[in-house]
Amino acid sequence: MLNERSLTVHQDCDQCPIRHRAVCARCESDELERLEEIKYYRKFEAGQMVIWSGDKMDFVGSVVSGIASLTQTMEDGRTQMVGLLLPSDFVGRPGRLTAAYDVIATTDLVMCCFRKSPFEEMMLRTPHIAQRLLEMTLDELDAAREWMLVLGRKTAREKIASLLAIIARRDASLHMTTRAQDGSVAFELPLTREAMADYLGLTLETVSRQISALKKDGVIVLAGKRHVTVPDLERLMEEAGDDTDGGMLV
Amino acid sequence: MLNERSLTVHQDCDQCPIRHRAVCARCESDELERLEEIKYYRKFEAGQMVIWSGDKMDFVGSVVSGIASLTQTMEDGRTQMVGLLLPSDFVGRPGRLTAAYDVIATTDLVMCCFRKSPFEEMMLRTPHIAQRLLEMTLDELDAAREWMLVLGRKTAREKIASLLAIIARRDASLHMTTRAQDGSVAFELPLTREAMADYLGLTLETVSRQISALKKDGVIVLAGKRHVTVPDLERLMEEAGDDTDGGMLV
């Protein structure tokens, strides 16, 4: 799967996250119309498989609402999440026949899809789309590599802080956070502890313990299990060991 | 940096790994000539920095000979290699101003470069190049994500086996391995123990210990510190915990 770093939120239609004009601001408008014609929606329930690794992929698309995850699994069951698809993120691989990872609906999910072959044909006709997709894919590659540093070198506490910082940043850019006058940021955790563990290469117990520790140290405040308030985003990012000012991740 | 998954080895010129006709088999030949015109070579010694993270990138190119690594570093010095550039791999990010990672010559290195702006102009003129680069970048993304599984979920022994399997496979595709009649494969390890550790998210001591263990168990045979013989590639891949038949990595 290609994923994330959307074609950005549709301005004209709050149902569909793909702002076609962002894909290709310089294309002839009839191409854009054609894109509109081959569009359709798919819904998934939390926990449902969207795509199995190795399956034939006959569509590309993007997330309208909900969260999906890209996951790799070893025969013995160990799993690693390799990407998180938030609303506006792109899924699919122009030019590829089969899916490389499992895609799972983490929450209830709505996707806006395009049949792959017409999309690809259009890509061939309109060069700016390939250029835009290249741009997006490079962003994803950056994100994946930033995540490699997290997985390979960070401590459990730093990993949790990194993930929270990323979600806070991403949610902020989608205006999903509450930002109080004192600068604190609040958001809803979209992942179970287990999903976080799979993303971070940890166990769910370690995730739980580190969240408790961050809470005890006042880095975050929890209301219920899922509602997180970050009093000081700077502090959280220090905890994450982040040099990267605001490197875009996921 | 974009990297790896080359524009493949030049057929006409063994000096230059970029087979321009592979980039764009369908372009007009004068475009290819133009690419030839803006080409130049750069040499680096082992250990030299090719590019600093954050620096302005004014060229793209590919590795002719030697090995380079893409590395991320935290302020406290922890480092994670996020990519390995072998001969024929591509470096550079069309459409990006600055480098996202350090690029370091792991061995003596020769690169074939193109000044970035003419290359980009050409990319705009010849759509197949953007499509080819998209293809390559998607491959890299797959590789990065496969590596996330290695970093997040595999044991030290599996990590080492994974790395050796990848190098063996990569070298084989470049005809750099010796393949004996009994099916064993032999190659030269291009990395120090420390570099391997940085790639695998381990310490050099653990790398050394696991290599000794694999040797003791007959999975590999060492002649000197660097020359590796793999009697049974299947066995090595089992040790790597590899489901992926032959997923391209690095």
Next chain:
DNA sequence: AACTTACTTTGACGCAGATCAATTCCGTGG
């Protein structure tokens, strides 16, 4: 041949995070 320097191996020990095991929390439906 002796010295230097960088790389590698091996050992002893400690700790971060995994594993195993009980509760507790909380949302949902009867």
Next chain:
DNA sequence: CCACGGAATTGATCTGCGTCAAAGTAAGTT
């Protein structure tokens, strides 16, 4: 309202890998 079940917490213990330290190896230099 209670009861049920998945999610989360917390505790006790184990272990793989990191850390610190020392010694071995190989290639280049004088």
